[in-house]
Amino acid sequence: MSPSAAAAAERSYWPLMPYPQPAVTFVRGSGSELWDDQGRRYLDFLAGVAVCSLGHSHPRVAEAVCTQAGRLQHVSNLFGNELAPQLAEEIDTLIGDGTRAGGKVFFSNSGAEANECAFKVARRWAGHGRYVVISAYGSFHGRTLATLHATGQPAKHEIFQPLPEGFRHVAWAEPEALIDAIDPSTAAVLLEPVQGESGVNPAPPGYLAAVRKLCDERGVLLILDEVQTGLGRTGRWFGFHHDEVKPDIVTMAKALGNGMPIGACWARREVADALLPGEHATTFGGQPLAASAALATLAVMREENIPARAARMGEILAGGLARIPGVVKVRGRGLLLAAVLAEPRSAEVAARALETGLVVNAVAPDAIRLAPPLLVSEAEIDEAVSLLADAVLSTNSGTVSGTDVRTDREAKS
Ligand SMILES: *Cc1c(COP(=O)(O)O)cnc(C)c1O
Numbered sequence: 001m002s003p004s005a006a007a008a009a010e011r012s013y014w015p016l017m018p019y020p021q022p023a024v025t026f027v028r029g030s031g032s033e034l035w036d037d038q039g040r041r042y043l044d045f046l047a048g049v050a051v052c053s054l055g056h057s058h059p060r061v062a063e064a065v066c067t068q069a070g071r072l073q074h075v076s077n078l079f080g081n082e083l084a085p086q087l088a089e090e091i092d093t094l095i096g097d098g099t100r101a102g103g104k105v106f107f108s109n110s111g112a113e114a115n116e117c118a119f120k121v122a123r124r125w126a127g128h129g130r131y132v133v134i135s136a137y138g139s140f141h142g143r144t145l146a147t148l149h150a151t152g153q154p155a156k157h158e159i160f161q162p163l164p165e166g167f168r169h170v171a172w173a174e175p176e177a178l179i180d181a182i183d184p185s186t187a188a189v190l191l192e193p194v195q196g197e198s199g200v201n202p203a204p205p206g207y208l209a210a211v212r213k214l215c216d217e218r219g220v221l222l223i224l225d226e227v228q229t230g231l232g233r234t235g236r237w238f239g240f241h242h243d244e245v246k247p248d249i250v251t252m253a254k255a256l257g258n259g260m261p262i263g264a265c266w267a268r269r270e271v272a273d274a275l276l277p278g279e280h281a282t283t284f285g286g287q288p289l290a291a292s293a294a295l296a297t298l299a300v301m302r303e304e305n306i307p308a309r310a311a312r313m314g315e316i317l318a319g320g321l322a323r324i325p326g327v328v329k330v331r332g333r334g335l336l337l338a339a340v341l342a343e344p345r346s347a348e349v350a351a352r353a354l355e356t357g358l359v360v361n362a363v364a365p366d367a368i369r370l371a372p373p374l375l376v377s378e379a380e381i382d383e384a385v386s387l388l389a390d391a392v393l394s395t396n397s398g399t400v401s402g403t404d405v406r407t408d409r410e411a412k413s
Pocket residue numbers: 109110111112113140141142143192196197225226227228229253254
């Protein structure tokens with residue numbers, strides 16, 4: 001390497017794998033606001049990818065974590081701690097939408113690990129020779145080798161082949177596609193109530209219920225990945241509560257600790273009992289420190305009636321987004337929304353928004369994802385809509401006029 005090339009390589013050195021050097025570095029957050037290392041303020045309409053549902057550094061969560069950190073942080077799962085069983089019972093009550101569902105919970109540190117647990121429980125329940133998990137194209141279930149294979153995006157698979165066996169994909173939102181796909185090797189069907197990462201696509205009405213019926217007829221489990229949709233974001237405690245279906249296994253993570261890493265895999269009693277002591281475990285999962293954050297998060301969520309708030313604020317945000325010239329459609333549920341652009345310029349729009357102080361995410365080439373804290377105010381929604389409108393306008397190629405788009409949107413709604 002020439003001295004100048006070596007110097008250039010040194011200058012571009014960034015120690016975090018595999019992430020590129022970021023455009024912005026945040027140092028502080030409060031509610032829906034963030035501040036960067038230059039002292040600039042941002043409105044956060046991504047919330048750490050649907051994680052900080054109560055906003056940044058919520059005082060109740062911060063206090064719970066600080067107190068617990070000074071009392072007991074970790075003992076492993078060889079021993080009991082006071083918080084994990086209490087948290088498991090609270091989750092079981094939320095799964096039952098206010099009454100105990102009677103299942104059991106395994107705690108993990110992430111969404112992918114919660115799904116890994118779901119696969120292992122499903123395989124033990126189904127028994128020898130039945131191990132295939134069928135998921136949908138366009139889904140996202142994590143980045144470990146097994147959850148990557150469950151993720152229905154073949155383009156992401158190729159460079160990591162061979163992937164763990166036992167995963168199959170069918171068309172999203174087509175219950176008939178499962179009829180042929182389920183065979184004697186199938187243990188479970190795995191779906192998200194709203195496909196988050198592929199552009200915020202809600203399950204159409206009746207889809208989950210039709211899949212539930214099919215799973216019952218064919219004797220396979222229904223696993224719902226609520227890692228992104230769970231805990232109030234869609235306007236109900238869980239995404240499946242909109243559809244009146246009863247899943248066998250539910251995974252969650254993102255919002256559970258409001259930023260502390262914690263995930264959970266809930267399974268109904270008979271399914272949970274198929275996994276015997278020693279067959280699965282984790283060092284950190286369910287430790288007091290992370291559990292204290294989750295208990296505080298759920299307590300505030302209940303007090304604030306977070307699902308109803310997400311539903312109400314979601315209506316207001318969706319209405320605002322739909323009025324932006326250059327936005328042709330708004331999809332999603334509650335405060336998990338995508339603004340679909342007339343042109344495939346979402347990366348440019350998100351970058352422009354960031355420059356003007358709004359954090360959003362380009363979830364598809366033509367779609368901007370909005371997942372603000374669920375305690376977001378109407379004034380913050382107004383401000384975000386206006387910043388996003390400016391970003392869309394300033395990246396517009398000039399071929400889309402505001403009037404045309406508005407007409408198109410009204411024709412669709
Ligand atoms: C984010 C996400 C995951 C993965 O969670 P990690 O904590 O990143 O492992 C899995 N499933 C869904 C639906 C997600 O949105």
